[in-house]
Amino acid sequence: MVKQAVVIKENDSVATATLDLKKGTKISMFIGEKELDVVVKDDIPFGHKLAIKDIAIGEHVLKYSESIGKATKDIKIGDHVHVHNVESARGRGDL
Template identity: 50%
Template sequence: MVNTLRIHPEDNVVTALVELPVETRVEFSDAPKDLQVIAREPIPFGHKIAIAPITRGSHVIKYGASIGVATEDIAPGQHVHSHNLRSVRGAATS
């Protein structure tokens, strides 16, 4: 059953459509057949979960664009939120 939403094929996070308890398999409509992601921690409704490894300093991709930079390594199945993501929204660029 689909329980998350990937907005763009290049996204490395998906959004929980329901609360995901620990050890829930993450399912989304265009997931590759060989992709198996299991929630490593509870994921609240509407929050992001990594579907690929994201190394510290790498961009978190949602909507096909960077929404921030990982402040620590993030494994597939981990909750992605303000505790491990520094937002780039509204950041000044030069």
């Protein structure tokens, strides 16, 4: 099986696409010892993130068990996670 997405830590809320993913594609990945199937809801380019858990508005988005920002809208499993729905808290001069 070709890896389509990787999850680094078991409590992460996103996976990283290891190839371009097309909307409607069902992909499988491992989170620890558990296999997870996700239907991709948007076209997701290589290297971008997709939600593997529902993420509520204002909730931290976790990658590598670290917050990479906060959701600016509700994000559902399989959604593309990027600048259109996440606000970074890193490297900002206004905070």
